Amino acid sequence: MKLENAVALVTGANGGLGGYWIEGLQNSGVGKIYACARNIQKLESLVATNPKTIMAIELDITDETSIAQAAAECTDVNLLINNAGILFNQGLIASKDLSAARTEIEINYLGTLAMCRAFAPILKINGGGAIVNMLTILAKVNLPANGSYCAAKAATFSMTQGVRAELASQGTLVVGVMPGTVDTGMSKDYPPPKVAPAEVVREGLQAVVDGVEDVYPGEQAQQLAAQLLSDPKAVEKALAQMLPVS
Template sequence: MKLKNAVVLVTGANRGLGQEFARQAVAAGARKVYAAARNPASINIPGVIPLQLDVTNPVDIARVAQDHPDITLLINNAGIAETGGILSPEADQMLQRQMEVNVFGPLRLSQAFAPVLAANGGGAVINVLSIASWITGPLLATYSVTKSAAWSMTNALRQELQAQQTQVLGLHVGFIDTDLTKDLEVPKVSPSSVVEATFAGLEQGAHQVLADDVTRQVHGALSGYPDIYLLPIAH
């Protein structure tokens, strides 16, 4: 799918990776870029149209899909991460909160926009996933569960949307230098490099983008070294 003249909706566009997706979509010649956040007043990106959208609210999702039938590219970027092990007393509550944003949000948005994309010739969906879709550790155990679920959901979407010629792209990446990771002392990549790689993959018709070296290394080790699953993302 080409970005030029596309009509793009980016969730979680008020900061970090979502903000960069919106900026680069404008720069690439998208006809319209809708930048969505719970508080649209927090969006300050030249050339975008701010939208109020809480991805955990089905009413919000239905309203946005009904009011914006011109969208050709849905970028499911909004996400949250909570730190803690899977055996912590709060693990079930953390998992529920993160599932609502990281899995059910993208699922409901994809369901709502599937007919919109079909009516506009197919278009595309980008789901922001993670290296945590494949490996985990005590630091991000519940987050990893949600990203594994989001990866599986992305694969299912790809199969079901193929008939209407909707491209579904899963973005896998390690730690990105954003507000979400500001307290983590780990190697990080820039949001700009991640978005550049993702949009390049989109225009090449890719179904998956591995946006940094560590993600490519882990992906390559999945079949040749099954014990990769036993290695933590971070301590």
């Protein structure tokens, strides 16, 4: 897919990675960008950088009415970037209750799925286009310190494969972006190595151009992906040492 003059929609545009997606899209020559967030006031400074290209859209991906309104307004989209997500740093058993796990599933999995469902018909009308789902290498192996987040992202990874299969006939590319630790505020308490947000975006957009379905930005993700192919149980046992803080 060519990015020049494409029309992109980015969820979670006000988040730690959101601004980098907007910048990367602009640098790629995209013609229009719908920057989405639950509170569009948080997008004012972002829109001000290029008001001719960037449009702020109020969107809550956990609300069906909000999604329907966005889909009705953004009928020219041919590149959907599902960037919105949430991380609570909670274990599965250590967590005091299921509230964090439910929210992570609601946003990371069900919200992303709802966006895919709403915009699949739009992408079809506009020639197929592409969907980019922002995942993590931890979608493929659980880090117990973030156990419920990993489980939600694992569900999203599986969903990405299923959506990819269902939309193949309409010519829609579905890309899963699976970095390791990204250097944003969400990971400020995590040790290095960390991959630069701009690199995550660059590799994600290049995957769209090249038609690559799964991409692993950064050395950490690439090494883990290789290790998961050669000895997945060893990777599981190594990460099993990183338990939730009690």
